[in-house]
Amino acid sequence: MEAATNIFSSSIYSWYEKHGRKDLPWRKNITPYSVWISEIMLQQTQVKTVIPFYERFMKKFPDLNAISDASEEEILALWTGLGFYRRAKNIFAAKEIVKKNFDNNFPSTFDELVSLPGIGKSTAGAILSIAYKKSFPILDANVKRVISRHDKVDVSEKKSDNKLWQLSDLYTPNKKIFEYTQGIMDVGATVCSIKKPTCIECPVSKTCKTAFEEIKVIRKSKKEKPQREIFFKLAHSNNKFLLFKKNSKSFWESLWVPYEDEGIKNDKIFKKPLKRNQQKFNHALSHLDLMITIEIFEYKKPFKISTNREHQWICRDEIKNYGLPKPIKHIIDNHV
DNA sequence: GACTCGTGGAA
DNA sequence: TTTCCAAGAGT
Numbered sequence: 096m097e098a099a100t101n102i103f104s105s106s107i108y109s110w111y112e113k114h115g116r117k118d119l120p121w122r123k124n125i126t127p128y129s130v131w132i133s134e135i136m137l138q139q140t141q142v143k144t145v146i147p148f149y150e151r152f153m154k155k156f157p158d159l160n161a162i163s164d165a166s167e168e169e170i171l172a173l174w175t176g177l178g179f180y181r182r183a184k185n186i187f188a189a190k191e192i193v194k195k196n197f198d199n200n201f202p203s204t205f206d207e208l209v210s211l212p213g214i215g216k217s218t219a220g221a222i223l224s225i226a227y228k229k230s231f232p233i234l235d236a237n238v239k240r241v242i243s244r245h246d247k248v249d250v251s252e253k254k255s256d257n258k259l260w261q262l263s264d265l266y267t268p269n270k271k272i273f274e275y276t277q278g279i280m281d282v283g284a285t286v287c288s289i290k291k292p293t294c295i296e297c298p299v300s301k302t303c304k305t306a307f308e309e310i311k312v313i314r315k316s317k318k319e320k321p322q323r324e325i326f327f328k329l330a331h332s333n334n335k336f337l338l339f340k341k342n343s344k345s346f347w348e349s350l351w352v353p354y355e356d357e358g359i360k361n362d363k364i365f366k367k368p369l370k371r372n373q374q375k376f377n378h379a380l381s382h383l384d385l386m387i388t389i390e391i392f393e394y395k396k397p398f399k400i401s402t403n404r405e406h407q408w409i410c411r412d413e414i415k416n417y418g419l420p421k422p423i424k425h426i427i428d429n430h431v
Numbered sequence: 432g433a434c435t436c437g438t439g440g441a442a
Numbered sequence: 443t444t445t446c447c448a449a450g451a452g453t
Contacts, residue, residue: 137449
């Protein structure tokens, strides 16, 4: 068993040295902080999507010192369009804890890392192995796919994650941990791809229990995604936009959106506009299909409204300093 | 353990 | 076109 696991891990890290994706932006100037930011951004998000967000983020906040006094709003602003906005709020909360409890030194132990909001077992493993070169396993979607195929683990079974964590732990080597961790993710992302794995190029195909097998597509039970209608009123005047900070525990929490009609009573906080028009479109979230209606009102000048919802007239040039959902940002940029 | 939480790449 | 799902974590 010992020898077999050695062959697995050494095959992976040897492969990495030849074929790894070493040009990714988070694989240059590696620090615990940079690994942390990249790992959070990469949660459930494809590499290609993350790259521009990561570069923008690191340009503004290149290190822990630079981000230590940042507001949650500044961090959310850099997250606009990336999705899963809780991650940005968690980065803010985590760096506050690092400042307060760790004297602004990034933690380097597993227990300390997983105590930070947004860092779970796999992200902690990635930070420990990539930034600190400590031998810890990860289990992201790539590793899950590589190992489940290699050892023929049925991922549709309820407790398959437990077995996969055991195997990931078993294969994780003590030496070359950096190259191994990066390597197994790269194998999963490039060679052991979802639909058409190229087993001929795989470093562990000799021991893989499903190498060169046909990938059968498993149809999951298709359950209807719930639909929800939401109605916004977007007031603007002289290139300023009246936006409200969402405080619901639902989606887009803490992001800035137009006035949301609750539909209970017909709110009359908007006076008669100079012009008005309407946009209707669908927008898919991960768990909801939104049908969005935005009424757009133009006014001669900004006006005060009476509401206890947090709100602000925000200049077009200042919008970039606020966190907005993608479709709202799009409307303001392209249709007003 | 099942939901919630965004957006877009890829086929 | 629709469908799947991505460097997961929190509740």
